[in-house]
Amino acid sequence: MKFLNAQPTWLMILVSFVGLLLGWHLLVVWGAYDRFILPGPVDVWRQLMIVAGDGRLLKHSLITLSEVLPGLAIGLLIAMPLGYLLAKSPLAERLLSPYLIASQAIPVIAIAPLLTIWVSSTYWARVLVATLVVFFPILINIIAGLRSAPAELYELMHSLQATRRQIFSKLELPAALPILLAGLKVGATLSVIGALVGEFVQPKSEGLGFLLVTARYQFKTDLVFVVLVTLGTIALSMYGLVSALEKHLLRWQVNK
């Protein structure tokens, strides 16, 4: 145990990953499953080489990314001012929060078909679904974040005759940042799910969701796995990116 604990994290991750692949491989070999039921890692790797080689994987990934990123950005852009309003105005909160909470009770997957009826553009319908998925968790975190500045610091700013804008930029925003970034991390992974849901409901011709659906119809289970791994990689990369941003922006959270 002591020996294992002393090893660096990346090594442990590598070891567990290799172990996972090995277990998977053995499962397939011993279980003698059909390839379209459970493909082995070797099959998936071969399929990955094919779709990566002919450019299909990249093409569909880029399509999905082009929905994920605007979805996240738009969600953030709407959640920010709305969060500020809700955090600042008890009246606005009383008027709007019942609807916001009720809207969360309806699964997005159930709203998505409606969106495809209303929004004629396939692309924007998908972006909108991604936006819907990320919007709420980000909004909640923005509100909590904006409320996290201690009363003393507000009083300090008032005693120094700070303007509203100064209070926002020098107190509220930096105070909200840790919670906001935590929300963004959740939002980043959710946005991938959102775009995928959008592609399922509107599976026209392109995107990883489209690739997944067609692969399934054709019983190309190894291709399904390739898509899953790609989706995971995209979500993880976005999470990592926000984490890196967090590390930089919150470098003041030094451990004593």
Place this chain on the structure above:
Amino acid sequence: MDTFLTVERVDYTFEDGPLSVLADVSLSIPAGSFVVLVGPSGVGKSTLLRLLAGLLRPSSGRITLTQQSTGNAIGIVFQRDNLMPWRTVTENVRLPLELQGRNGLAASRSVQAMIDLVGLAGFEQSYPAQLSGGMAQRVALARALVHQPTLLLLDEPFGALDALTRERMGQELLRIWQAMPVTVFMVTHSISEAVFLADEVLVMGGDPGNGRPAAITHRLPIQLLRPRRFEVQGTAEFLEYAAAIRAAIQQ
């Protein structure tokens, strides 16, 4: 001495409750003096300090700043949560100047001078999380003084510190006050701290929680010679002042 600030028959009632905290509070603070307010917990000391800071408005009565010459900028130090954790020591101290739009070289010099004055040279780039409680309160003090306020308001600034650090901070505060033309109004729980620092000790009495709003019940001038050394705390004179204040609080 000229009067710096007068409080005339001020009442204060919190809007969100029928609780009347202060009733008929009157006092005057001489320019350049060091006034200390003591009183039991919950009596309304912080409320009075916030009124003086202009953070609250009196329900009735008047608060007048009589010395307008250098503007009426104020500096405040609270008992806790003073610093912005995302700013370094330098950035925290610079905040008041930044809010006034002063970002130039002169501003940087004032900031450095204040950091030196409170004895934190070498910690300019540290974040609050890396400082001890005493150091953090020094930063707050530097920030409260960097824009050269005419009034310095201190609400139990050393309340969270251990006894030794607290005594040292008191002495530092006296040294800084003597080096700057600033009027100090300070709230404290420590009677010996009050005697050691003050020109005048105000005692607040009442029980707003039980329907008896607070007022200033006693004012005791402290005529110990300045500069005051630490040893003065053992003298009979000092102990007499302390006993008088204790008696006044318990009345």
